Amino acid sequence: MAVLVTGGAGYIGSHMVLALIDAGHEEVVVLDDLSTGFDWALPPEVTLVRGDVADQTLVAETIRRHNIDALAHFAAKIVVPDSVSDPLGYYLANTVKSRALIEAAIGAGVRHVIFSSTAAVYGEPSVVPVPEDLAPNPINPYGRSKLMTEWMLEDAARAHGITYVVLRYFNVAGADPRGRSGQSTPNATHLIKVATQAALGRRERLEVFGTDYPTPDGSCLRDYIQVSDLAQAHLVALNHLRRGGESLTLNCGYGRGYSVLEVIDVVKSVSGVDFPVKLSPRRPGDPSRIIAGADRIRAELGWVPQHDDLREIVTQALAWEDALGRRNRI
Numbered sequence: 027m028a029v030l031v032t033g034g035a036g037y038i039g040s041h042m043v044l045a046l047i048d049a050g051h052e053e054v055v056v057l058d059d060l061s062t063g064f065d066w067a068l069p070p071e072v073t074l075v076r077g078d079v080a081d082q083t084l085v086a087e088t089i090r091r092h093n094i095d096a097l098a099h100f101a102a103k104i105v106v107p108d109s110v111s112d113p114l115g116y117y118l119a120n121t122v123k124s125r126a127l128i129e130a131a132i133g134a135g136v137r138h139v140i141f142s143s144t145a146a147v148y149g150e151p152s153v154v155p156v157p158e159d160l161a162p163n164p165i166n167p168y169g170r171s172k173l174m175t176e177w178m179l180e181d182a183a184r185a186h187g188i189t190y191v192v193l194r195y196f197n198v199a200g201a202d203p204r205g206r207s208g209q210s211t212p213n214a215t216h217l218i219k220v221a222t223q224a225a226l227g228r229r230e231r232l233e234v235f236g237t238d239y240p241t242p243d244g245s246c247l248r249d250y251i252q253v254s255d256l257a258q259a260h261l262v263a264l265n266h267l268r269r270g271g272e273s274l275t276l277n278c279g280y281g282r283g284y285s286v287l288e289v290i291d292v293v294k295s296v297s298g299v300d301f302p303v304k305l306s307p308r309r310p311g312d313p314s315r316i317i318a319g320a321d322r323i324r325a326e327l328g329w330v331p332q333h334d335d336l337r338e339i340v341t342q343a344l345a346w347e348d349a350l351g352r353r354n355r356i
């Protein structure tokens with residue numbers, strides 16, 4: 027039995043690949059078009075199939091050739107403000123292409139699917155921390171594009187007798203503690219990544235998007251989950267499904283929120299650099315606060331996070347950014 031990881035050359039997918047290899051998993055096959063991912067992020071024992079998740083012939087051939095029983099679907103477009111300016115591009119990448127992938131995968135015999143969903147499906151939640159059974163109400167095309175895929179997967183699983191785990195990630199950050207992978211996307215927009223670049227002098231300054239939100243310091247609150255902890259959540263989800271466990275939808279977060287200004291303070295403190303910060307207007311599509319109700323995944327899967335510490339997350343992100351800068355100069 028082998029696992030197909032779509033988007034495995036990307037930030038989170040590459041950590042899933044490392045987690046599978048570290049756990050001694052059989053064959054790991056990555057399907058990635060390298061649009062935002064990097065082949066060098068993959069260990070040599072992994073098979074990389076370069077292509078599009080919507081190429082049904084390629085998907086079916088890959089699944090049959092490698093005897094794949096489980097699919098972990100990470101490939102997507104992921105930038106919330108881009109989804110506001112290019113909604114149809116996001117519905118194509120995240121919804122239409124996922125439909126094609128799910129159809130081809132089920133047709134070729136895949137039994138289990140783990141899907142990378144997002145806290146963005148909750149929109150501006152009425153309850154914080156957000157429980158999984160709160161009715162989703164996304165406020166941007168990114169969240170809607172992912173929610174539609176959740177629904178397709180749920181319906182297709184019921185109709186075709188397969189099982190799935192939908193993982194709704196909150197804000198993913200940090201890097202592999204052994205320094206093998208991290209967030210490498212050029213022009214990335216994620217707060218901790220951008221702040222570490224400012225600390226290392228690779229950006230002139232950091233902009234804070236909105237200081238008039240109804241939060242204690244006026245900036246947005248987010249629940250930052252360390253990327254290897256998140257990869258472990260996928261491993262336990264995979265084991266659950268292979269043992270015959272039922273389909274589940276689970277939040278992935280620590281259940282605690284930090285404001286944008288608090289995150290900046292931690293990055294300044296860890297790096298020792300007082301980089302310039304500009305207070306700017308709100309960014310389109312941003313909810314004011316989003317924090318995970320984090321109990322269900324622990325109860326259902328026995329997931330135990332190892333890196334629930336913002337200073338550790340920032341330290342890893344800084345180390346990765348530093349190494350990436352040196353690598354790119356070579």
Ligand SMILES: NC(=O)c1ccc[n+]([C@@H]2O[C@H](COP(=O)([O-])OP(=O)(O)OC[C@H]3O[C@@H](n4cnc5c(N)ncnc54)[C@H](O)[C@@H]3O)[C@@H](O)[C@H]2O)c1
Pocket residue numbers: 032033034035036037038039057058059060061062063064077078079080099100101102103104119123142143144145194195196197198199211
């Ligand atoms: N980063 C976060 O904070 C966050 C939060 C919630 C959910 N997610 C979800 O996690 C998943 C992974 O995100 P990431 O941060 O690793 O992003 P990423 O951009 O680093 O990785 C995406 C990978 O998918 C590949 N890809 C994109 N479209 C493809 C296609 N059509 N065919 C084949 N490969 C394709 C890219 O080349 C890249 O390697 C996404 O589904 C995203 O929606 C991310």
Ligand SMILES: O=c1ccn([C@@H]2O[C@H](COP(=O)(O)OP(=O)(O)O[C@H]3O[C@H](CO)[C@H](O)[C@H](O)[C@H]3O)[C@@H](O)[C@H]2O)c(=O)[nH]1
Pocket residue numbers: 104105106143144145146195196197198215216217218220232233234235236246247248286309312316
């Ligand atoms: O330079 C920056 C970058 C971000 N922010 C702020 O920091 C917070 C976090 O922003 P990110 O861009 O890091 O992350 P998002 O919360 O927008 O989105 C992330 O988490 C979501 C779930 O909460 C989605 O899953 C999405 O894929 C993922 O990018 C937001 O309030 C944003 O306005 C800034 O102030 N300045």
